Amino acid sequence: MFHNTFQSGLLSVLYSIGSKPLQIWDKKVRNGHIKRINDEDIQSLIIEILGTNVSTTYISCPLDPKKTLGIKLPYLVMIIKNMKKYFTFEVQILDDKGVKRRFRASNFQSNTRVKPFICTMPMRLDEGWNQIQFNLADFTKRAYGTAYVETLRIQIHANCRIRRIYFADRLYSEDELPAEFKLYLPIKSGIQGAGSSPTSDDDPTVATASAFCTLIF
Template sequence: MAAPSPGSTTAASVQPGPGPAGPDDHFPIVALLPPNADTRFGEMRPVARAIEESEFYAEEGMAEAAAGRRKNTSEDVVEASIVTDGEIAAEALELMGRDGKVRLGFKCECSLPFLVLQLKDIGRFCAVELTVESRAGAEYTIELSSRASVARIGREKASLPLMIRPGWNYCCVDVEDVVHMAFGAHLAFTTGVTVKSSCRVARIFFQDKRYEDRELPAFLRVVK
């Protein structure tokens, strides 16, 4: 039996809150998680796929333990679950699993340069993987990992440290700048975003520039 692959989603383009958009910025924010104010996590296919994937690996681990091939510990817990986080009073997806085994994946085609993630450190390593395409048509992979302490740059892949602190973190990644600095290329599109266990994730969206929290649509704000 093969493990399920990350699901895809239809991203939603939205306008920011108070404050005018630029003349060419018709859709300056593209939301992935959640795509809009009306969609709950349980209604999203990528979330369902993450839960299915965690159940597959959990069953696999229990079978190996029953056969005596491994001894499970608390570090081997594999789970993806929708929770209501008391600190932010909102839904979040908790991903638990050693070595990034449990993943929340989105396929997209977004040209906006900034990627924002609201992630909660739960005392274990986590990572975010991006797949991008350059204007020349080359494909690259960028992995941001809390396990990494130094940057490692290859011809087609860059591994960079993800600096997060205990509790909730607002992570804003300048994807355009990373692609240029790491590969000497110019960003055309981000084609995939994958969050790897273990952490909680509440929001994922792209934006054309850095916005203050109050400028964002209400469903994407940290402060409600």
Template structure:
């Protein structure tokens, strides 16, 4: 450091002697140009750098949330290719298998949930939706790309309605009749063989079952006997140009 400041002092011309300058138990009594350089270094490189980094992180979060909410029109809840979305899910395995596999039809990595063909509790992934996820009443279309294995499959949706009452919707492909209870509703699901792009209107489900509106998604569980590529929450249920090619509807789905 002394050599550095000595070299800088030699390059500067003129100046007056000033008071001592102390920094981390090191003191100098230098001329004006050198002291100006040290002061400039401390004020413009150390302090603003820390402030700028925190502001940049804060501003980027705001910009990303605003852009995602008002421009993109979708929120990603699950994507096997993006680890930050996959880490938020809880895995429960009971005599089942949860693994990443390469799908030959999609030619990309998907999540495999395998278990007993008549038991949907062998392998389950669950995500609790928090306030930071911003899954509010604007996003009420649950969209996912799932492969039908021609076995029992179940999707559990936990949400809050407009009055703050928690409702549970169990969507099953082996159910034939819809049943409505005080806080739980069973919904039949029809799926074709192979990959299916499901788009479920949660607001319409609340209206049909309980004559109220959807407010917020609280929890989502996907059970075994399927392959899962992604899970989204859409604002309008309509694809836009801002959608990545991975999230767009394929021709054969």
């Protein structure tokens, strides 16, 4: 999909506020739902993926299973809400040996397992909204001793809420990110949440989310 696109900085593949946020995503639903709703915490539209079985309700990109993303940027960043239910996501990459590898992170797994074509690992989410930062190049090197070339496909399973998913050439500080890439939490009664700070002198009614997910390797 992005093979012929100049890639630098930030490359977004899902933004919940867009007119067609799932345009390049395939959707699979069994005993659950995938829909856009308003989140009460951030008071904005998000994508909700809920299902009784995490393996049967998910979204995947690209839409065409025969195509690949071709994204060479090494950092995957996802702004995800912890629904206090089972949740998993999967990333398929290509390494410099020409081998397709999958990384699967789950909040219901306790140990990291590395097999020839798939690495599964535990994930700890804080309460509420989280920013998941996945260093694909580092994980590829540590798990397989090879170099990351590109991301082929990503799959986000139930149960979660999604604000944005994007790739980056490096990790950006909060001050460096464009406003639309930040997650704003309304400040109630003028009291900020822990670890939050006003994002603008012009708007004292919002604070940025500061919780980060931990991938355990």
